Amino acid sequence: MKGKINESDFRGTISLALVAAWSCLLNIIRCRPAKAKWNKLAYSHRRQFARWINDAKQEETRQRRADKAVDMLLTGKTVN
Numbered sequence: 001m002k003g004k005i006n007e008s009d010f011r012g013t014i015s016l017a018l019v020a021a022w023s024c025l026l027n028i029i030r031c032r033p034a035k036a037k038w039n040k041l042a043y044s045h046r047r048q049f050a051r052w053i054n055d056a057k058q059e060e061t062r063q064r065r066a067d068k069a070v071d072m073l074l075t076g077k078t079v080n
Contacts (some may be wrong), residue, residue: 025050025068027066027075048079 028049029035038046049069056062072078 025066028070031070033069034073045078052079
């Protein structure tokens with residue numbers, strides 16, 4: 001992967017309550033096409049993705065949802 005990933009990629013997108021999903025959301029910006037789609041999403045859809053990932057109780061489930069989120073972004077689907 002080229003380039004540095006930092007918090008500014010998500011600034012204004014997620015609240016402090018969703019910080020736990022940070023590592024999972026990094027999967028989205030590691031994939032350039034998914035990052036481009038993420039940047040085009042409305043704030044409300046970004047928040048839905050972040051909450052959907054963060055609402056999982058187990059880390060394994062959060063990771064699985066993050067991976068699925070990348071696929072959903074690439075196919076143009078949203079959480080709801």
